[in-house]
Amino acid sequence: MPGPFERLLLVGITAAPVLMALAALARATGHAIPDPPGLSLDGLGLTVGFLVACVGAATFRFAVHHLEGEPGMRRFLRWMALTIGAATLLSLATHLLVFFAAWILTSMGLHHLLTFRTDRPLALLVARKKFLVSRLGDASLLSAIALVATRWDTFDLATLFARMAADPDPARTTAIAFLVAVAALAKSAQIPFHTWLPETMEAPAPVSALMHAGIVNAGGLLLLRFAPAIEASASSQVFLVAVGTATFVLGALISWTQPDLKKALAWSTVAQMGFLVVECGLLAWPLALLHLVGHGFYKAWAFLHTGDIPSERPLAHSPRPMTDLLVGLVVAVPCVAAASLALGFDPTRSWGDLALTGILALALSQVPSILGGIHRRPLASLAGIAAGALIATAIHVGAEHLFGHRVAATSSPVLAAIAGSLALAGAAALVLVRANLRRLAAHPSGARWLVRVATGFQITTLANRIVERLWSVDTPKETRHA
């Protein structure tokens, strides 16, 4: 049973989202709250902080009940509280040393949660793999901070970007953007740093919920914090989009092949994080923030419901997915255009916006197939696409109003165009593969492609071999034999 200290922690953790909401309310109504040292109660910080605090409170409460009777439960709850606290701190931190300390602390806390069950040898291997990837990210972030401090003589982000604008240093800014990008990719399980995330199922469900909703997206948070540096470096944008696109394509494909629920969810997180990175690379900051928060809430909920078995009633599959796709696309493109026009959103203002609008149309083109085929539910399909276009655009416009949008001066239109096309091509490829899966399965080499994709092109095996070499792992004991 949890002791009085753990109960106190529960009270504190439950109060955090309320405090965040109050601070946001005060800020929105024009009441100035002094920033605590090293932190900022700005829009970005409060938004991510609210997400992390909510997810933290929900998962901690869940864990208190879920782990009842589990050996080491109290120790577990303390580490969990520490991790939640560190992640909340991280979301508000704008002093780079505070940020870095919270960044490390989150990672260390998570390490303890992932190795909670010492009788599960695989948990150890994965935790070590994650440990190595995280330290790589730490080194990268620390180098970026060093580059900042030695040139602009500050650890405060606002001061940094003001000085950077007044006293630009493009080469150093590019280096910082790349270092920050690498740190973010390592944190957010992007290719080729992704293999640890789907293997963390040796930890209890609330840890997965917390990690997928409040910790892996810290990579996105880092990019959002360093937005001005990334805006200044077109090559770093292409880099982010390239890695993000590869990640979301691979993550989605692999998630479609997973037989067990938690791994399917984990690979979908990989894909979602890939898309978040793409949005950052395309400089769609408000959308990225929306994605970070929306995905966080959804994934936390999903991980806390993995025991629920869905309804027995079978959902019919569409017999002609390509027709559905084409009809869907033909309807979606004008709908998205009309919605943009009606809501005063100009998709052509940048390559990134154009690409993301195209991706929205591709997303909406899936509605007929999701509903079981255009022939089965023609009206619902059309209505779904139209409503989806309107709601998604409205939310996008709303987010830009709320979080503020700035159109960055593009230093290289060619690179921006390349980045946009890359992301759009990736999304189109996913949609096309999905519509042709049955045809692929019938093809003689279809099964070979299934194996290649499902095994993640053996990147996981390779990564495990490397970790085993670097960090000799004890022989895993048999888990089921006496």
Added chain:
Amino acid sequence: MLEGSASVDRALAKVPPQWGLREFVAVNPFGGLVERTLDEAARDVARRLKGQILPNLSWYRERLVSIPTARDLLRTAAHRTGTDAAFLERIALGGVEPASEPVEVFLTAAEIHDRTHRTAWDDRLRRHDADLCGRWARRSEVPWGLPEDAGLWEAWKLWNGTDVALEMHGMKGWCQRAEALPSDPWAALDLLSTRSGLDSIALESWYGRLLGGLAGWASWLRREGWQAGNPRTGHLIDLLAIRVASDLAVRDLLDPSSRPGGAAAALPCEPFGIRRALQEAVEDDYFHRLVETIEEPPREEPSPRPSAQAVFCIDVRSEVLRRHLEAVDPSVQTKGMAGFFGLALDWTDTDGPGARCPVLLGPSVAVGPRGAILSTAVDHLDSRLPSAPVSAFSWVETLGLAYGLKLGRDAVAPPSLKDRCEHHVALDLDPARDPEASADLAAGVLRAADLDPALLAPLVLLCGHGSRSANNAHAAGLDCGACGGHAGGLNARVAATLLNHPEVRRRLAARGKAIPADTVFLAGWHDTSIDEVRLLDRDALPDRARTAITSLEATLSRAGERARAERAHSLGESEQSSGSLLRRFDRRVRDGAITRPEWALAGNAAFLVARRERSRGRNLGGRVFLHEYDVSKDPAGDLLAAILGGPMVVGSWINLQYFASTVDHERFGAGSKILHNRVGSHGVVMGNGGDLMTGLSWQSVVRSDGTWQHEPLRLQVIVEATPDHVDAVLAKLQTASSLVENGWVRLFALDPERPTWWRRLGGRRWIPEDGD
């Protein structure tokens, strides 16, 4: 034909079947061994699975030390089992450690290699093959799966021709070898077995160890053959071929000196005979207390013509509610029969398993909803959006925030759980379509529940049972096993419809079983998670029954309050005013974080086949299955044969599942729920993967303080009939008599006339039991 194919058959037959999560019924984990004695089976389980059937000595010692009559119990048990009484007592109470009886375990090639090279090939190969089983099981359910028409072996070959992971780990030539094997699993098994160079005895040990290494998937695959009555049916043979191919690869590709069976390991085991004798002693203690309770004079006399009758399932959870129901209103009479009411229904609405009857039977009566229940556009969006290409990204941006609200609601006030649609939809059921068959079914209900048509009460409740809990992959395991792991409300509804139908009643009258015109049958179900009975189809009943129904409803609700108060302590809820207890119980089961929504059948220990008079007004502690039986109405023994061959066998499955999951959780249990990872609706694996888990989860048998909620006692079957009558019936039943003869259940006869008890021993001997 394959050399040593008898070895294959024997190895396959030892694997017990396992059902999926939608119909998670209890299975006897020793189902393939009931033809052997408990001692032989215990050695086999140690050899094949490195598992234990009986608890360790430490448990018996702890248990016996708290029993004042322990010495007497030990002496009797020693005498009965032919053990040295003084030696037994020194072990049990004197702390003497008997010599271990090591069992020789056949080692696979991978195990031998691991032992000499400190590697983990056995674990790696088992995980590798388990992963493929999961992919094969879900091949048509995931968006991108293995070819639907491929058999398991074919899929394995297909997969391993391309998957180079094992080659990267050092097993060079794996892919080529997998591709080169014959595409027929029997041919491959034949070829590999010949190449192994093992004789037929060694082959059987090897097969047993290999299937034991993936016991969960083997059980899942065994189900098809079990239902067909032929172990070769289905794909278990494919799994054997896979395991054989994987293990022999260790010898052929890694290390020629690691031959299967090239070495053996001695597994230290505490002596089987001693533990068997101690088990007897502990069970005698329980049995004596049970006899005392049953011999107590009843607290109140039932009224001659009951105001209402209520038929419940034999499930041990019914005992609690029935006791309180009769105590709250002594004019109510309760009865017990298998909760599917003898109706082997096939619910035709779902794509999944539709059988609503014990898995021992095949469904024979098709019932569906009137009109199809269509999935809505919202159902589609809800289940498909998260995995739809690209839409998944836009969707979390658009609707993700709504999940924040759901997350908050779950924490503060979790939503109420939906009732099953089959409890409420209009049924496509017309008894007049085949009135004769309908009358047969209706008569069967009356007979099995020992309801005398002439003496029926004006209101008869047919009460199935089910359970509701959130975020519980094994929720079906809390439902009615007699209904194939579903809630019993549907069967109750159908039974009530039949018995209320005028044409059916006319036919019954013609058979001399006239139901009084004023008698009404009412369907309901006992929600065991919160101990509430919900009445179904009450609006379809005539107005004159209204008052009686309202009154019964009030009685049921008060009985439910008492049942909750009785259970509260074991669930860690403090007893409060009963109204708030209902709220707290309800809050509990809606909370997805809770891993122990109810204790289900934990604690089950006895099966009483007798008239309710023998148990009415006595507190049996929710540990006893109660089946109605009046031997005076069954001179030929047909009814008893039906009870011992059906419900008793199922009761022993349940009993042995709880037994095994408690005693050797590592081997037979499903592990802790906190690491469960669902493979569709087929089962769960732990964490990242590995074998499918079998049996009950840790939280289903162990309390949060680490002590056992379930006490591992074999089922004490008590029949109210003379030993001769029981013997005559048992002689006709193969499975039931094996269970009795080999010590998987203990059988007692209770003389219907006198308070005389008989104990059945091996070799069909009966001895009088003095009761203390």
